[in-house]
Amino acid sequence: MEKHLVSIIIPAYNRASLIGETLDSVLKQTYSNWECIIVDDGSTDNTVEVVRTYVAKDERFKLYLRPVCRPKGANACRNYGFEKSKGEYINWFDCDDILKSDFLEKKVELFRKRKGIDAVFSYGAYFNANNNIIDSSKPKKKYSDIFDYVSNQFHLSTPGPLWHRNFLSNKTLFDEERQKIQDVEFHFRMFLHQFRFDSYEQDYLFLIRRGFDRISSKKTLSTKKIEDVFTYNYFTYASSDIVNTKYLDRYKKITALNTLKAFYEIMVYQKSIRNRYKIFKKYKSEIKKVTSEMKNGFSDSVKINLFLILSVTIKKGFSLLNK
Incomplete structure (x- = not known):
């Protein structure tokens, strides 16, 4: 052997x-x-x-x-x-x-x-x-x-x-x-x-x-590292067209949700609204794609839009993703 x-x-x-x-x-x-x-x-x-x-x-x-x-x-x-x-x-x-x-x-x-x-x-x-x-x-x-x-x-x-x-x-x-x-x-x-x-x-x-x-260690945390988490989660979502899974609908939902949660973590880490808005603009295209996956009707649309507004302005709104 x-x-x-x-x-x-x-x-x-x-x-x-x-x-x-x-x-x-x-x-x-x-x-x-x-x-x-x-x-x-x-x-x-x-x-x-x-x-x-x-x-x-x-x-x-x-x-x-x-x-x-x-x-x-x-x-x-x-x-x-x-x-x-x-x-x-x-x-x-x-x-x-x-x-x-x-x-x-x-x-x-x-x-x-x-x-x-x-x-x-x-x-x-x-x-x-x-x-x-x-x-x-x-x-x-x-x-x-x-x-x-x-x-x-x-x-x-x-x-x-x-x-x-x-x-x-x-x-x-x-x-x-x-x-x-x-x-x-x-x-x-x-x-x-x-x-x-x-x-x-x-x-x-x-x-x-x-x-x-x-x-x-959390002591070495940085915006770049948190963005790496976001880009990974978005990559998993964007790969939904090529993944081999029998749970495709659930796969899309959970990867979209993970992407938004990672985006929220970036917002929380930023001290200024200016930086938060800058990052939002940077990933606006990706955010638009994943939020479209999660909007099933008017109620979901309102919650997602409110989540984005609160995240960027006052670093709040995470609970809206879990409702």
């Missing part, structure tokens, strides 16, 4: 105090035919030095620095790591999370049993600063339709899927300009390709860090 090389690709930025624990968990894998590619994103601490100690003691670790011609961010590092990888299977991972020892073994085994699939999914569990398991990322239901994904019944985190290289090789991978919900947007685009997959659901296979030192 171990003839199949697996490439674990990890973007890293200022994780000197944590990345060693992640790389130790890679070393403990019961499936040994792996390479671990770490792409540093311009760390200003000693992350690179920590990684070099692992490269020195095990040649399966490989360190690269993000090229200056690529935009800063984990997405560019993930894509660059893929370009440098040689594995038949690909698994992206985060530099502050932990792999269970059978993380690779269980997923490669499913690939061996299920010939012709493009990916194997797994789920993780969240742990806090005291190393206590506090929650699980297990999907609410087994995936059966892309509607499950856009309605948040089925979630994939970046480390979850083990991908077959052949499936990824001719695809646009992570959006290097996107700063928020990169993995959600990436997985949605992969679902549009209707890939074949199986899932390992007996237990969680990795641990996701929760706490003050987690990479993703």
Whole structure:
């Protein structure tokens, strides 16, 4: 079974105090035919030095620095790591999370049993600063339709899927300009390709860090990041003509609603009415399209128009979307 090389690709930025624990968990894998590619994103601490100690003691670790011609961010590092990888299977991972020892073994085994699939999914569990398991990322239901994904019944985190290289090789991978919900947007685009997959659901296979030192944080929120959420949700709505779903009407409704909710979040984040109106004008065409989906009669039309007026002027009106 171990003839199949697996490439674990990890973007890293200022994780000197944590990345060693992640790389130790890679070393403990019961499936040994792996390479671990770490792409540093311009760390200003000693992350690179920590990684070099692992490269020195095990040649399966490989360190690269993000090229200056690529935009800063984990997405560019993930894509660059893929370009440098040689594995038949690909698994992206985060530099502050932990792999269970059978993380690779269980997923490669499913690939061996299920010939012709493009990916194997797994789920993780969240742990806090005291190393206590506090929650699980297990999907609410087994995936059966892309509607499950856009309605948040089925979630994939970046480390979850083990991908077959052949499936990824001719695809646009992570959006290097996107700063928020990169993995959600990436997985949605992969679902549009209707890939074949199986899932390992007996237990969680990795641990996701929760706490003050987690990479993703509300402290780094920005208008650009909130707009990324809006553009993703609008993209899901605009893709309704090409999605393969037996719930098309419900799909359109929920993606339209998600788009308006994301628009509301942008409005709430803006301090001035001038900025709110500027953003409204920027996305006026998109807003017009999604609101047309939600207007079923005079009453709905009044509520939607009132929602838009209140959102832009006084950052109110969210409750109108739920009536």
